[in-house]
Amino acid sequence: MSNTAGLTKNGSTLPWPMQLAVPVASLITFGIHLLISRNSPPLETHSYMLLFWEILGVSIVLAIAQSFWPALRQWMRHMWPIFTAAILSIGVWDIVTSGLRLLPLPYFPAPAAVLRSLVSDRALLLDSTWHSLVLLLSGYTLGVIVGLVSGVCIGWSTSVRYWGMPLLKVVGPIPATAWIPLAMVVSPSAIVSAAGLIALTVWFPVTMLTASGVSNTRASYLDVARTLGAGRAYLIFRVAIPAAVPNIFIGLFMGLGASFLTLVAAESVGVKSGLGWYVSWAQGWAEYGKVFAALIIMAAFFSTIMTLLFKVRDRILVWQKGMIKW
Amino acid sequence: MVTTNVAAASALRVHEVRKSFAMPDAPGASRLVLDGISFSIAAGDFVSLVGPSGCGKSTLLRLIAGLDFPAAGELLVDEEKVPGPSAERGLVFQDPNLFPWLTVRRNIEAGLVARGVLQEKRHEVGDFMRLVGLEAFGSAYPHHLSGGMSQRVALARALINHPKLLLLDEPLGALDAFTRMRMQDEVLRLWENRRTTMLLVTHDIDEAIYMTDRILVMTPAPGRIDREINIDLLRPRDRTSEPFLRLRSQILEHLHLAGKIADEVSA
Numbered sequence: 385m386s387n388t389a390g391l392t393k394n395g396s397t398l399p400w401p402m403q404l405a406v407p408v409a410s411l412i413t414f415g416i417h418l419l420i421s422r423n424s425p426p427l428e429t430h431s432y433m434l435l436f437w438e439i440l441g442v443s444i445v446l447a448i449a450q451s452f453w454p455a456l457r458q459w460m461r462h463m464w465p466i467f468t469a470a471i472l473s474i475g476v477w478d479i480v481t482s483g484l485r486l487l488p489l490p491y492f493p494a495p496a497a498v499l500r501s502l503v504s505d506r507a508l509l510l511d512s513t514w515h516s517l518v519l520l521l522s523g524y525t526l527g528v529i530v531g532l533v534s535g536v537c538i539g540w541s542t543s544v545r546y547w548g549m550p551l552l553k554v555v556g557p558i559p560a561t562a563w564i565p566l567a568m569v570v571s572p573s574a575i576v577s578a579a580g581l582i583a584l585t586v587w588f589p590v591t592m593l594t595a596s597g598v599s600n601t602r603a604s605y606l607d608v609a610r611t612l613g614a615g616r617a618y619l620i621f622r623v624a625i626p627a628a629v630p631n632i633f634i635g636l637f638m639g640l641g642a643s644f645l646t647l648v649a650a651e652s653v654g655v656k657s658g659l660g661w662y663v664s665w666a667q668g669w670a671e672y673g674k675v676f677a678a679l680i681i682m683a684a685f686f687s688t689i690m691t692l693l694f695k696v697r698d699r700i701l702v703w704q705k706g707m708i709k710w
Numbered sequence: 711m712v713t714t715n716v717a718a719a720s721a722l723r724v725h726e727v728r729k730s731f732a733m734p735d736a737p738g739a740s741r742l743v744l745d746g747i748s749f750s751i752a753a754g755d756f757v758s759l760v761g762p763s764g765c766g767k768s769t770l771l772r773l774i775a776g777l778d779f780p781a782a783g784e785l786l787v788d789e790e791k792v793p794g795p796s797a798e799r800g801l802v803f804q805d806p807n808l809f810p811w812l813t814v815r816r817n818i819e820a821g822l823v824a825r826g827v828l829q830e831k832r833h834e835v836g837d838f839m840r841l842v843g844l845e846a847f848g849s850a851y852p853h854h855l856s857g858g859m860s861q862r863v864a865l866a867r868a869l870i871n872h873p874k875l876l877l878l879d880e881p882l883g884a885l886d887a888f889t890r891m892r893m894q895d896e897v898l899r900l901w902e903n904r905r906t907t908m909l910l911v912t913h914d915i916d917e918a919i920y921m922t923d924r925i926l927v928m929t930p931a932p933g934r935i936d937r938e939i940n941i942d943l944l945r946p947r948d949r950t951s952e953p954f955l956r957l958r959s960q961i962l963e964h965l966h967l968a969g970k971i972a973d974e975v976s977a
Contacts (some may be wrong), residue, residue, distance in 0.1 A: 393726070417933070425897060522970045589819035596840035602807075604803060604805065604807045605807060605809060607772075607775075607777050607795075607801070607807075608801065608803070608807045609796075609820070609824060610777065611775050611776075611777070611795050611796070611797070611799060611800055611801040611868070611877075612797055612799030612800075612820055612821035612824045612825075612867065612868070613796060613824045613825040613871060615824070618823070618824045622820075622824075623809070626809070626811040626812075627811070629811070672878075674861055702814070702851070703810050703811045703852075704810070704853075705851070705853070
């Protein structure tokens with residue numbers, strides 16, 4: 385009964401089990417921690433305890449606020465099961481690591497230790513994130529610009545396609561990371577060559593999908609435009625390219641995913657900054673709490689950038705609303 | 711064979727046009743699609759081209775639009791050879807082919823943008839949106855529109871360039887019967903208001919008799935115009951009147967007979 389009530393969209397309040405899910409989950413997880421770490425030094429639990437008090441406090445405030453604020457309620461209805469599961473899985477992690485010691489130390493630290501690394505090394509982590517962001521964006525932007533230009537040329541002109549396509553098909557599939565040894569020699573600056581590698585990573589899928597989008601423009605769109613008095617510039621920039629935009633975005637997403645890989649690989653080999661460098665540096669000191677802390681930051685960082693690209697796509701492809709399913 | 715000698719005032723003159731296409735599965739061989747097509751249309755006339763599917767109607771329209779070139783013969787618009795596609799010859803297809811990434815208003819503006827005259831002619835956009843009754847839908851995207859509405863946008867988009875000749879390739883073919891009849895009146899109203907020379911391709915004989923001044927009947931394989939019928943009925947025409955029905959059965963009989971002969975020839 386209460387389950388069906390929870391699924392109706394217009395309930396004036398969240399059902400009790402859902403309101404209580406997050407506070408209870410955080411109490412359980414923190415309880416697990418207290419139980420397991422009775423012998424640990426108090427320092428280790430301090431920030432961890434603070435985190436759970438905060439989650440507890442915020443979730444109680446939200447549970448109260450949702451009865452006055454329908455938009456919040458809608459959001460909570462959607463997100464709360466996931467949050468609950470995430471908090472409980474931290475508890476499971478705690479049991480597996482410091483509780484039952486199933487995983488070898490120091491490679492798999494307990495969540496509290498990871499949180500402590502995250503907090504204590506925040507300045508360096510922030511700085512590394514900033515460096516990664518700058519490197520990623522400069523490489524990605526360069527790759528997208530070059531990829532769009534080469535993709536449009538290959539897609540539009542048959543002679544460019546004749547010469548360009550074989551090159552693209554042969555060079556493109558080589559993983560950009562395989563160029564690392566060469567890239568180090570070519571450029572004196574590791575940062576510049578890393579940006580070049582990221583650009584190369586992005587260039588391939590963007591070119592490929594832009595070219596296929598442009599060359600597959602519906603012939604009737606081009607015919608209509610011609611009978612409206614369109615010249616070549618109009619046909620390319622106002623018909624073929626807009627028609628290719630859905631395809632181009634697939635290329636942009638593929639390129640972004642691959643560029644994360646190249647970024648981290650380049651940073652852990654040659655570049656002396658960024659999250660990839662931080663991970664291998666922390667590993668060198670056997671500080672696995674910091675390794676995990678950096679992984680958490682990476683997860684947040686990369687998924688935020690992905691989400692931003694999704695937002696840009698939704699904005700540009702409003703004309704497709706209801707048609708895109710990915 | 712039909713020969714017309716009213717060259718002087720004709721907006722469009724098609725003279726002995728032939729067109730053949732290469733056969734994709736037999737290299738070197740080709741299939742004759744249009745065999746010596748000749749006719750002319752006076753300025754301001756509304757003429758239709760009727761025939762069974764596969765008789766080369768659409769091919770002929772593409773040749774007139776300049777999207778393709780004849781193997782032999784001449785196509786003259788205002789006594790000048792068609793050099794290629796231009797805004798002087800608008801074309802509306804069965805599929806409205808609206809640009810899905812542009813709003814209704816921007817679709818209608820497309821011709822002005824393409825010709826680089828948007829600044830001077832922007833005031834006309836509103837007129838044309840009103841003309842086709844879509845002033846309230848300016849910011850809608852094509853995927854929100856019904857078939858009839860889309861086709862009205864396509865008509866406005868073609869008309870905003872003030873073409874000398876408007877080519878209509880089964881523009882109402884995909885619409886349901888009721889929308890179709892309403893749109894026939896709509897197109898007639900546009901023609902009566904603006905007196906743009908129009909050439910309508912259709913396989914619907916009722917539509918041709920109801921709307922146009924003259925019907926060119928085509929037979930297939932290869933396409934020929936073997937009959938020209940003037941429709942002297944007063945507008946608005948009554949689809950159930952006796953002369954209307956007589957014309958209709960006359961044309962149907964003719965097409966049926968021609969179809970039979972074509973079948974025997976190919977068999």
